[in-house]
Amino acid sequence: xxxxxxxxxxxxxxxxxxxxxxxxxxxxxxxxxxxxxxxxxxxxxxxxxxxxxxxxxxxxxxxxxxxxxxxxxxxxxxxxxxxxxxxxxxxxxxxxxxxxxxxxxxxxxxxxxxxxxxxxxxxxxxxxxxxxxxxxxxxxxxxxxxxxxxxxxxxxxxxxxxxxxxxxxxxxxxxxxxxxxxxxxxxxxxxxxxxxxxxxxxxxxxxxxxxxxxxxxxxxxxxxxxxxxxxxxxxxxxxxxxxxxxxxxxxxxxxxxxxxxxxxxxxxxxxxxxxxxxxxxxxxxxxxxxxxxxxxxxxxxxxxxxxxxxxxxxxxxxxxxxxxxxxxxxxxxxxxxxxxxxxxxxxxxxxxxxxxxxxxxxxxxxxxxxxxxxxxxxxxxxxxxxxxxxxxxxxxxxxxxxxxxxxxxxxxx
Amino acid sequence: xxxxxxxxxxxxxxxxxxxxxxxxxxxxxxxxxxxxxxxxxxxxxxxxxxxxxxxxxxxxxxxxxxxxxxxxxxxxxxxxxxxxxxxxxxxxxxxxxxxxxxxxxxxxxxxxxxxxxxxxxxxxxxxxxxxxxxxxxxxxxxxxxxxxxxxxxxxxxxxxxxxxxxxxxxxxxxxxxxxxxxxxxxxxxxxxxxxxxxxxxxxxxxxxxxxxxxxxxxxxxxxxxxxxxxxxxxxxxxxxxxxxxxxxxxxxxxxxxxxxxxxxxxxxxxxxxxxxxxxxxxxxxxxxxxxxxxxxxxxxxxxxxxxxxxxxxxxxxxxxxxxxxxxxxxxxxxxxxxxxxxxxxxxxxxxxxxxxxxxxxxxxxxxxxxxxxxxxxxxxxxxxxxxxxxxxxxxxxxxxxxxxxxxxxxxxx
Numbered sequence: 001x002x003x004x005x006x007x008x009x010x011x012x013x014x015x016x017x018x019x020x021x022x023x024x025x026x027x028x029x030x031x032x033x034x035x036x037x038x039x040x041x042x043x044x045x046x047x048x049x050x051x052x053x054x055x056x057x058x059x060x061x062x063x064x065x066x067x068x069x070x071x072x073x074x075x076x077x078x079x080x081x082x083x084x085x086x087x088x089x090x091x092x093x094x095x096x097x098x099x100x101x102x103x104x105x106x107x108x109x110x111x112x113x114x115x116x117x118x119x120x121x122x123x124x125x126x127x128x129x130x131x132x133x134x135x136x137x138x139x140x141x142x143x144x145x146x147x148x149x150x151x152x153x154x155x156x157x158x159x160x161x162x163x164x165x166x167x168x169x170x171x172x173x174x175x176x177x178x179x180x181x182x183x184x185x186x187x188x189x190x191x192x193x194x195x196x197x198x199x200x201x202x203x204x205x206x207x208x209x210x211x212x213x214x215x216x217x218x219x220x221x222x223x224x225x226x227x228x229x230x231x232x233x234x235x236x237x238x239x240x241x242x243x244x245x246x247x248x249x250x251x252x253x254x255x256x257x258x259x260x261x262x263x264x265x266x267x268x269x270x271x272x273x274x275x276x277x278x279x280x281x282x283x284x285x286x287x288x289x290x291x292x293x294x295x296x297x298x299x300x301x302x303x304x305x306x307x308x309x310x311x312x313x314x315x316x317x318x319x320x321x322x323x324x325x326x327x328x329x330x331x332x333x334x335x336x337x338x339x340x341x342x343x344x345x346x347x348x349x350x351x352x353x354x355x356x357x358x359x360x361x362x363x364x365x366x367x368x369x370x371x372x373x374x375x376x377x378x379x380x381x382x383x384x385x386x387x388x389x390x391x392x393x394x395x396x397x398x399x400x401x402x403x404x405x406x407x408x409x410x411x412x413x
Numbered sequence: 414x415x416x417x418x419x420x421x422x423x424x425x426x427x428x429x430x431x432x433x434x435x436x437x438x439x440x441x442x443x444x445x446x447x448x449x450x451x452x453x454x455x456x457x458x459x460x461x462x463x464x465x466x467x468x469x470x471x472x473x474x475x476x477x478x479x480x481x482x483x484x485x486x487x488x489x490x491x492x493x494x495x496x497x498x499x500x501x502x503x504x505x506x507x508x509x510x511x512x513x514x515x516x517x518x519x520x521x522x523x524x525x526x527x528x529x530x531x532x533x534x535x536x537x538x539x540x541x542x543x544x545x546x547x548x549x550x551x552x553x554x555x556x557x558x559x560x561x562x563x564x565x566x567x568x569x570x571x572x573x574x575x576x577x578x579x580x581x582x583x584x585x586x587x588x589x590x591x592x593x594x595x596x597x598x599x600x601x602x603x604x605x606x607x608x609x610x611x612x613x614x615x616x617x618x619x620x621x622x623x624x625x626x627x628x629x630x631x632x633x634x635x636x637x638x639x640x641x642x643x644x645x646x647x648x649x650x651x652x653x654x655x656x657x658x659x660x661x662x663x664x665x666x667x668x669x670x671x672x673x674x675x676x677x678x679x680x681x682x683x684x685x686x687x688x689x690x691x692x693x694x695x696x697x698x699x700x701x702x703x704x705x706x707x708x709x710x711x712x713x714x715x716x717x718x719x720x721x722x723x724x725x726x727x728x729x730x731x732x733x734x735x736x737x738x739x740x741x742x743x744x745x746x747x748x749x750x751x752x753x754x755x756x757x758x759x760x761x762x763x764x765x766x767x768x769x770x771x772x773x774x775x776x777x778x779x780x781x782x783x784x785x786x787x788x789x790x791x792x793x794x795x796x797x798x799x800x801x802x803x804x805x806x807x808x809x810x811x812x813x814x815x816x817x818x819x820x821x822x823x824x825x826x
Contacts, residue, residue: 018783027785052824054805055812059825072825079826230826256826353783357823359816360785381785382801391803 005339005405007246007298008289008332009397011067012325013060013257014307016349016362016381020315028309028318028352029363029380034326036333040344041379044367047389048381049397051348057359058394060307063347064260066394068300069244070237077161078232079256084151086259089143091234096159096191098228100142100150101167102126104221105203109175111168115148116223122211123150126223129205130198138194142226145255152228154194160187160233166199167227175199175227195228202226239265244402246297251288253280257302266300267292276304278317282328290335297407302347303328310350318352333367341368341404343397344379364389364397368404418752418818420659420711421702421745422810424480425738426473426670427720429762429775429794433728441722441731441765442776442793447739449746453757454792457780460802461794462810464761470772471807473720476760477673479807481713482657483650490574491645492669497564499672502556504647509572509604511641513555513563514580515539517634518616522588524581528561529636535624536563539636542618543611551607555639558668565641567607573600573646579612580640588612588640608641615639652678657815659710664701666693670715679713680705689717691730695741703748710820715760716741723763731765746780754781754817756810757792777802777810781817 017027024031050056051063052072061082062072080097091097102123104113123144133140138156145151162181168174178195180188203225206212212222240248242265250261251269253276258268271288273281282303292299305321308314332342345364348357363384365376374388385391392400402408430440437444463469464476465485474495475485489495493510504510515536517526536557546553551569558564575594581587591608593601616638619625625635653661655678663674664682666689671681684701686694695716705712716738722731745755758777761770776797778789787801798804805813815821 018785025786048801048803053812054809055814055816055821057816057821057823059823062825076825351783354819356819358819359812359821382787385787385801385803386799391805 003339004297005341005407006293006337007341007343007401007405008293008336009067009298009300009343009401011064011300011302012306012344012346013302013304014310014348014350014357015346016351016360017310017318018349018351018353018358018360020352023315027381028315029322030382032319032322034322034379036326036330037344037379038377040329040333040342040367041365041384042377043373044365045371045374045389046363046365046376046379046384046387048361048385048391049345049364049394050361050391051394053393054361055359057357058348059357060347061256061260063394064257064302067345067347067397068240068260068264069395069398070264071395075235075237076232077235079230080151080232081234082256082259082263083230084153084259085262086255087143087145087151089141089151089153091153091263092155093234093236094157094159095234096154096161096231097234098152099230100152100226100228102148102150102223103225103227104223105175105225111171111173111175113221114167114171114227117215117221119148119223123148123223125211126206126209129209130202130226133198133201135194135197135201140198148223150226152198152226154191158187159191160185161191161231162188163192163195163231165229166195167229175225191231199225199227237264240298241265244298244398245407246402247295248298248300249292249296250300251285251292252300252302253304254302261300267296278305278308278321280305282324283331286328286331289332293337293340306346307350310352311355313352313355315352339369341366341401343367343401345397361391364392366400366404371404416752417710418754418820419706419750420754420756420814420818421706421749422480422711422713422756422814424477424713424715425719425757425759426715426717427723427761427763427770428759429764429773430723430731431762431764431766431771431773433765436728440794441728441735443795445732445735447735447792449739449743450757450792451790453742453746453755453780454778454797455790456786457778458784458787458802459776459778459789459792459797459800461774461798461804462758462777462807463774463804464807466806467774468772470770471761472770473760474669474673476807477670477715480758480760480810481653481677482808482811483677484808488648488650489645490648492643493564493645494647495669495672495676496643497566497672498675499668500556500558500564502554502564502566504566504676505568506647506649507570507572508647509567509574509644510647511565512643513565513639513641515561515563515636516638516640517636518588518638524584524586524588526634527580527584527640530628530634532561532636536561536636538624539619539622542622543615543639546611546614548607548610548614553611561636563639565611565639567604571600572604573598574604574644575601576605576608576644578642579608580642588638604644612638612640650677653711654678657711657811658820659815660708661711661713662705662709663713664698664705665713665715666717667715674713680709691718691721691734693718695737696744699741699744702745706750706753719759720763723765724768726765726768728765752782754779754814756780756814758810774804777805779813779817784817
């Protein structure tokens with residue numbers, strides 16, 4: 001049995017909020033009954049954290065990169081590469097990757113259903129029809145994801161990612177011609193030209209595909225075109241193991257977070273009852289974390305529920321998730337190995353009133369042996385501002401964890 | 414009527430101070446009666462702000478640039494371009510601009526009066542005598558400002574701004590020969606050569622000018638030379654509208670602040686009773702702000718009075734300005750549109766004991782719907798350090814405001 005220090009970084013997606021009138025001008029965290037999370041705050045050291053920088057509205061992907069220590073301004077050019085990695089594709093440096101929809105178009109290329117009737121089966125066969133194509137010397141790699149979703153990789157030297165979308169982003173619009181955003185950017189112009197051909201080829205290959213003939217026979221919209229968007233270039237970045245010397249795993253509920261984790265070389269641990277919805281079984285996720293600590297040094301976990309409550313302006317859903325998180329924290333405090341440092345925070349605020357990610361900072365607590373516990377004994381957006389941590393940035397978080405673990409190299413003599 | 418969120422950023426110039434013995438070891442903010450400003454603190458979220466960086470003594474111009482989100486280390490090479498813009502000159506990228514004095518020299522180029530008897534009229538005619546010159550292929554653009562002041566632009570490709578001054582900065586000194594600070598910097602060497610010729614030409618053109626003949630007849634010192642200083646290069650920077658997507662206006666009292674605002678493309682709103690002195694009518698300025706909100710999203714306002722009190726070591730003048738600011742805040746809270754975010758801060762501290770700008774941080778409060786109000790209920794240098802905002806930098810301020818307004822693009826997914 002190893003006796004090395006371990007770490008769990010638990011990110012409650014979209015947990016932060018603003019004051020809500022119907023909650024008596026308090027936040028969901030402030031009104032929730034969460035004795036175990038508050039014990040974490042009492043025994044730990046608290047602060048407020050800007051996932052990217054003060055006032056910057058973060059996405060979940062950019063925030064996770066930042067919190068894992070990777071500057072998103074350097075390593076994030078678009079969502080595509082993370083989406084592709086999240087469904088198990090190997091994104092290589094210089095690849096241009098896209099997230100895609102199977103959609104329905106009529107013969108004049110007007111999009112009539114962006115999600116192709118929310119197709120649930122047969123996309124593997126449709127994907128096989130386009131995967132492996134070569135267009136103007138560029139290799140096409142395509143993989144289906146869940147429902148109408150998929151991801152595309154274009155692989156060739158000298159491609160750029162700074163292009164406009166072909167997806168009109170609304171039904172009734174015609175498929176757009178992709179162009180380089182900067183006409184002088186020839187690398188992106190080449191990508192745009194290939195994408196325009198790919199979209200047309202996808203229609204030619206899919207419109208008469210047996211899967212779609214069967215859908216037509218059943219009165220369902222055909223998935224007869226593929227619309228890529230969110231182009232990004234596969235960045236040259238070191239893995240989490242290379243960067244920190246820690247064997248890392250990820251327990252998450254969404255492809256987006258698994259994509260980021262896979263990107264930095266973390267082992268992805270699937271929990272069948274982690275649904276990505278409000279019904280997710282967080283105790284099963286906690287058990288998976290504890291199991292993963294047996295042969296990993298660092299486990300990242302993302303719990304999605306609070307974010308859903310924020311996006312839906314449903315404070316009660318957020319509160320319910322916090323109560324479930326509290327049980328999860330109780331399980332972790334009782335079951336992680338002795339020298340484990342536990343950090344609880346969020347990747348961004350999703351205030352109910354805003355119904356989207358805001359740039360408000362998020363609370364953070366570091367807990368474990370020797371931590372300089374402060375006078376904060378409640379974990380919420382306002383209580384933690386009196387904590388010992390002060391106001392930090394996402395890119396500070398893993399450095400603080402690794403120095404608590406004492407696994408960090410000294411800089412200097 | 415629009416129902417878009419709006420913002421007012423009110424900067425009380427030089428507001429911050431240190432503890433003063435004669436005030437019972439309190440600061441002017443701490444002893445002032447200011448119920449409305451304190452209500453802002455009670456309902457808002459407070460913190461401490463370093464206009465540029467911790468401990469850095471900021472100028473008003475560099476601080477305003479920073480607070481508007483423009484890194485002054487990148488965008489500020491000298492005061493000249495902002496002074497020129499402030500009096501309505503169009504400073505273009507690559508221009509070298511200077512602030513200038515009309516001065517008095519004797520025939521051996523000894524400066525006998527740096528302000529030419531504080532000349533009040535006729536400088537427009539003197540300016541016309543040098544405006545439009547061409548020296549070694551460099552175009553000379555000159556405009557008079559108030560009293561003995563003016564601004565100069567040198568326009569040609571390949572000029573540099575890193576030169577020494579010709580102004581001896583004291584009376585009885587001879588006019589100096591400008592040189593490039595780095596002899597290898599040929600672009601600046603060219604500028605220095607042109608400036609040396611310009612100073613000599615200004616004497617040749619002005620010494621016998623009718624305006625000066627009349628001054629001599631009246632026993633007044635002639636304005637017979639122009640001494641440029643504060644060389645800076647016109648930077649390549651995006652406008653406030655381009656950077657944030659907000660239509661912005663500025664209500665300020667001094668050319669320096671209007672210059673910065675004009676530089677970033679803000680509409681300059683003149684308030685005749687905004688004198689730049691202690692007698693300024695702040696309610697008229699508040700009315701101008703409210704009017705400007707009708708067709709702008711963001712209004713920057715600078716009130717000068719507190720800074721004057723600091724420079725003059727006059728705590729009472731500072732207190733009097735704070736009391737007037739309090740009435741101004743009351744007017745704004747009562748009259749701004751419903752979804753307006755109001756931010757009150759300073760561009761730097763001007764402690765009475767120092768009689769100049771110091772590097773002490775300044776208090777800041779963010780106020781508006783949904784702001785995470787904290788336990789701070791007094792707005793002063795020490796009370797705000799217990800606030801929820803913590804310690805931020807000037808470059809964070811507008812990001813925080815735009816995220817509260819929810820007008821910021823999300824970075825990532």
